[in-house]
Amino acid sequence: GAATKLAEMSRNYSGMKQxxxxxxxxxxxxxxxxxxPCRHTRFISDTEIIAAPSAAMFYSEIYMPGRKYSxxxxxxxxxxxxxxxxxxxxxxxxxxxxxxxxEPGAGRLRDCGVxxxxxxxxNVIVLAPQDRADAIYAATEPFIDAxxxxxxxxxxxxNGAGLLFKVLGMEPGPVKAVVRNFCSTVRREVKGRPLPPxxxxx
Numbered sequence: 001g002a003a004t005k006l007a008e009m010s011r012n013y014s015g016m017k018q019x020x021x022x023x024x025x026x027x028x029x030x031x032x033x034x035x036x037p038c039r040h041t042r043f044i045s046d047t048e049i050i051a052a053p054s055a056a057m058f059y060s061e062i063y064m065p066g067r068k069y070s071x072x073x074x075x076x077x078x079x080x081x082x083x084x085x086x087x088x089x090x091x092x093x094x095x096x097x098x099x100x101x102x103e104p105g106a107g108r109l110r111d112c113g114v115x116x117x118x119x120x121x122x123n124v125i126v127l128a129p130q131d132r133a134d135a136i137y138a139a140t141e142p143f144i145d146a147x148x149x150x151x152x153x154x155x156x157x158x159n160g161a162g163l164l165f166k167v168l169g170m171e172p173g174p175v176k177a178v179v180r181n182f183c184s185t186v187r188r189e190v191k192g193r194p195l196p197p198x199x200x201x202x
Contacts, residue, residue: 003033003064006041006078013042013080020047022055022127027190029183034062034120034172037078044080049087049127051095051161056128056190058183059085062175063102065119075119076104085125087161095161098125118151118168120175126186127162135189137163140182150174152182 006014022028037043051057063081066074084099100123102109109115126136133156140163142153152167165182169175184195 004035006035006037006043008038009040009042009079013044015043016045018045018047020049020057020059022049022051022057024052024054026052026055026057028055028057028059029187030057030059031179031183032061034064034176036064037066037081039066039074039077041078042080043078044082045084047085049085049095049125050090051087051127052090054129056132056186057126057162058186059125059127060122060179060183061124062120062122062172062179064172068119076109078104083123087125087127093159095127095159096157098123098157098164115168118149118170120167120169120172122167122169122175122179124165124167124179124182125157125162126165127157128186128190130160132189133160133162136186139185139189140165148174150178152178 061083065076066078068075081102086097087095089095110117115121126133128136137154137156140154144151149170152165154163154165157164167175167178180195180198188194
C-alpha cells in the first residue's frame with residue numbers, strides 16, 4: 001500500500017529476487033506502488049516467471065526519478081537500477097528475457113529514445129494465450145499526449161508469450177492511471193470484466 005523507497009547508500013547495493021509460478025488457467029495481477037530510488041542507490045532485481053500456456057498475468061513496475069520534491073532535489077541522483085524479468089514454460093522452454101539498466105551518471109537520459117523529457121517510467125509485462133494477447137493488443141491505442149506529458153506504447157513479446165507495455169510521464173498519478181486502464185483492458189479480455197474503481201485512499 002506504500003511506495004518502495006530504496007534508501008541512500010554509501011557502499012554496496014540492494015537486491016530483490018522474485019519467483020512467480022502460474023499453473024494451468026491461473027490469473028495474476030501485480031500492481032505495486034512506485035519504486036523511489038534515493039541518492040546513490042544501487043539496486044538490482046531479478047524476476048523469474050514460470051507460466052503454463054493457459055495462464056495469464058499482469059505484472060507492472062513504476063520507477064520514480066528519485067525523491068523528486070525533496071529539499072535540494074534528487075532527480076536522477078541514484079547510481080544504477082538494473083531490472084530483469086524472464087519467463088519460461090513449466091517444461092523449461094524459454095519465453096522471453098527483458099532487461100533495462102539505468103545509470104544516470106553514465107548516460108544521457110534526456111536523449112530521445114531514452115527517457116527524453118519524462119521523469120516517471122512504468123514497465124508492464126502481460127502473459128496470455130495468443131488469442132487473448134492479440135485482442136488486448138488490438139484494444140490498446142499507443143499515444144503521445146504533449147498536453148498531459150504522457151506517452152505509452154505496446155509491443156509483442158517473443159515466442160507468443162504476450163505483450164510488453166511501457167508508459168512515460170512526469171508524475172506518478174497519471175502514469176498509474178494509464179497502467180490501471182491497461183490492466184482493466186487485460187482483465188476484460190481474460191476474465192470478462194474490468195477493474196473496479198480505485199480505492200479512495202490510493
